[in-house]
Structures are given as C-alpha cells and as structure tokens.
Amino acid sequence: MQTNRISPALAFAVEHPWAVTESMRAVIAGVLARHVLRVDPDPAVIEAAIATRQQRAAAPPARPGGVALIPVRGVIAPHMNLLSEMSGGTDFDSLTRALHAAAAERPKAIVLDVDSPGGNVAGATEFAREVLKVRAQVPVIAQVSHLMGSAAYWFGACATEIVASPSSLVGAVGVYTIYDDVSKALEAEGVTRHVIAAGEFKGEGVDGGPLSAEARTHREAIVGKYYASFLKDVAAGRGVSVDTVRATYGKGRVLDVDGALQAGMITRVGTLADTLDRLGVAPAAAMTEPAPALARATAQEPATGATAQERAAIIAEQLSLTQRLIEMSL
Numbered sequence: 001m002q003t004n005r006i007s008p009a010l011a012f013a014v015e016h017p018w019a020v021t022e023s024m025r026a027v028i029a030g031v032l033a034r035h036v037l038r039v040d041p042d043p044a045v046i047e048a049a050i051a052t053r054q055q056r057a058a059a060p061p062a063r064p065g066g067v068a069l070i071p072v073r074g075v076i077a078p079h080m081n082l083l084s085e086m087s088g089g090t091d092f093d094s095l096t097r098a099l100h101a102a103a104a105e106r107p108k109a110i111v112l113d114v115d116s117p118g119g120n121v122a123g124a125t126e127f128a129r130e131v132l133k134v135r136a137q138v139p140v141i142a143q144v145s146h147l148m149g150s151a152a153y154w155f156g157a158c159a160t161e162i163v164a165s166p167s168s169l170v171g172a173v174g175v176y177t178i179y180d181d182v183s184k185a186l187e188a189e190g191v192t193r194h195v196i197a198a199g200e201f202k203g204e205g206v207d208g209g210p211l212s213a214e215a216r217t218h219r220e221a222i223v224g225k226y227y228a229s230f231l232k233d234v235a236a237g238r239g240v241s242v243d244t245v246r247a248t249y250g251k252g253r254v255l256d257v258d259g260a261l262q263a264g265m266i267t268r269v270g271t272l273a274d275t276l277d278r279l280g281v282a283p284a285a286a287m288t289e290p291a292p293a294l295a296r297a298t299a300q301e302p303a304t305g306a307t308a309q310e311r312a313a314i315i316a317e318q319l320s321l322t323q324r325l326i327e328m329s330l
Contacts, residue, residue, distance in 0.1 A: 067281045068102035068110045070095070076119030076151055089116075092123035096130055109139040109279050112159060113272055118150025121175060121226045128155040128233040135160045141279075143272050144168040149254055150175075153265075154230055158237035161267035163275050170260040173234060173245065174252035175227045177219060183209040240264065 074089030102110045112131075134140055135158070142148065142159035149172040156162055164170055186193060197203030204215040211219070234249065235242045248263045260266045276282070 066107050067276065067279050068105065068107045070098045070102060070110065070112050072112055072114040072116050072152065074116060076116055076124075078120060078123035089119065092127045096127055099130060099134055103134045103137055107138060109141055110134065111141045111143050111272075111275060111279075112156065113143050113145055114148045114152050114156055115145050116149065116152035117147055118152050118154075118172060121151065121230075124151045124154045125229045125233055128158045128237070131155050131158040132233075132237060141275060143275050144170055144266070145272050147254075154233060157234040157265075162265070163268050163270045164257045164260060164266045165271045166257060166269055168257055168260075169254040170257065170265055171250035171254040172252060173230060173249045175223050175230060177223055179205060179211060179219065181210050238264065 072090060072095065076089055076095075077091045079091050079093050099110065131140055139161075140159040142156035142162045144156070144162065144164035146165050146168045148156045148162070148164070148168070148170050153171060153173060162170075195203040201215070201218070204218075205211055231242045231245045234245045238245070244264075249265055250259075250263070255263065255265065257266065257269050261269060270278075
C-alpha cells in the first residue's frame with residue numbers, strides 16, 4: 001500500500017454532505033472505488049484530464065449585445081479535480097469566473113445550459129447568490145437539458161427564469177451524508193482499530209464503529225444547516241416562501257416537467273433551441289461558435305505537451321485518493 005497526501009477531491013467526497021441525485025451517488029462511489037482498486041495511474045485518464053482542463057480554460061468571451069452560453073455538465077465540485085473530470089463534471093470556481101466574464105460583456109442574456117445531477121454542497125450557496133447578483137444586471141436563463149438535480153437546481157432556481165426541455169427531470173431538493181459502520185467488517189478481518197485523539201469529539205466516527213447519539217445529532221445538524229440554506233436560496237430565487245419550497249418542490253425527489261411546472265419549480269417548457277430562438281439567436285451559430293477558440297487552444301497547448309509538473313500533479317492526485325478512502329471505508 002502506497003501512502004500519499006490526502007487529495008482535495010477525496011476530502012470533499014468523504015467530509016462534505018452532497019446535494020446530488022441518488023443515481024449519481026453510485027457513480028461517484030464507483031469513481032472513488034476505481035482509485036482504490038487501481039494503484040497504477042491510467043495514462044488515458046491523465047491525458048483526458050489535461051485536455052479537459054485546457055479546453056475549459058479556452059472558453060470564448062460573451063459578445064456585446066449577444067447571448068452568452070455557459071454549459072454546466074456533470075457532477076459539480078467546489079474546485080476542478082480529477083474526481084469531477086472523470087465523472088464529466090465542472091466546478092463552482094470555473095462557473096463563477098465564466099458568469100462574471102459573461103456579465104462584464106453586457107450581453108442580451110446569459111444562458112446556463114444545464115445537464116447535471118448536482119454535486120457537493122461546498123460552494124453551492126455561494127454560486128447561487130452570485131447568480132442572484134448577476135441577474136440584477138442581465139437576464140440569466142437556466143436551461144435544463146435534460147437534468148437539473150439538487151445542487152444544480154440550487155443555483156438554477158436563482159436564475160431569472162428556468163426553461164426545461166420536455167423530457168427533463170428537475171428537483172432533488174435535499175442534502176445527505178452517509179456514514180458506514182464497518183466495525184463488524186474490521187472484526188472479521190482480525191483488525192482492532194485504536195484511535196488516539198486530542199479534543200473531546202476529535203475522534204468520533206474515525207474507528208468505523210456505531211455513531212454515538214451525540215455524534216449523530218451533530219452530523220444531522222450539519223446536514224440540516226445546508227438544507228436550510230438550500231431552501232432559503234431556492235425560495236429567494238423563485239420568489240416563494242421557504243415553506244412552499246419544503247412542502248411542494250418534490251421533497252427530495254426529481255419531478256418531470258409537468259410536475260415541476262405545476263409546482264412552480266420552472267418557468268416554462270422548451271428546448272435550448274427554443275430559448276435561443278426566443279432571444280433572437282440562431283441555435284446552430286450558438287453551438288458552433290466556441291469550436292474555433294477551443295481548436296486554437298488545443299493547437300497551442302496539446303495534451304501531449306503538458307509539463308512534467310502538470311502530469312506529476314495529476315498522477316499524485318489520482319494515487320492519493322486510495323489511502324484516505326481505505327482508512328474510512330474498509
């Protein structure tokens with residue numbers, strides 16, 4: 001077993017609650033499990049991660065008087081890391097920069113083109129409030145194509161309006177965390193774990209045994225606090241009460257567009273093409289415009305030409321996921 005530094009990706013995965021759909025929770029777990037089972041780094045993953053970072057850094061600016069289109073795909077993390085890249089995701093840092101860059105150009109509108117199951121709670125309320133601020137300067141349209149779940153709905157609800165394609169799913173308003181009691185598994189393996197800690201509550205839960213009532217109450221309070229922020233931000237964005245969001249916005253479930261429209265969770269039903277047409281933009285032009293910028297960036301800095309330091313950092317991040325996950329999940 002190789003010991004490495006604790007990866008920020010894994011730290012957020014195991015320490016912060018998640019606002020993500022149930023199906024994506026299994027995908028995230030699978031991504032982490034692959035790191036445990038494969039010690040040797042996969043060169044293809046490394047090359048893909050480098051290419052993804054370079055492409056995202058090359059997003060073209062919005063054009064004055066036009067429409068800024070910002071894609072939001074996959075699992076959302078507070079910072080971009082190998083976990084979010086392998087799951088096809090994005091990060092709140094990049095989204096915040098893109099949002100402000102677009103707003104600075106004073107476009108006709110900013111369209112957040114969302115297809116995301118949500119993500120980590122870290123950074124969610126901050127980005128939601130940035131969306132609220134920007135929509136006071138320029139209309140922000142959250143376009144659902146075809147999933148806006150949990151953390152994605154958290155900030156999507158703060159847009160000027162939400163437009164969902166006919167086959168979309170919307171909602172999953174809720175937060176959760178998971179704790180596994182692995183004491184019996186350790187016992188079966190002949191492992192007796194001793195925890196030495198300073199601070200009254202410092203070691204609670206580290207041994208993988210049952211949580212005390214006090215420890216469970218503490219964790220429930222953390223989840224409840226994030227949930228309260230979620231409800232408050234959605235209520236502010238949609239112009240309804242917190243009680244309305246809690247009682248009628250799916251109660252943690254995703255809803256189809258008919259149910260979401262009836263509950264007031266979305267503004268209208270329509271595709272991205274419909275939204276762009278309503279804004280007076282040719283959908284084909286909007287879709288193809290970023291391609292030349294991405295091509296230029298790739299030609300200048302191909303993935304195969306990444307620096308040794310960049311490769312080493314990604315390899316170290318990939319390998320470092322194992323130690324902490326094994327310590328907490330055996």
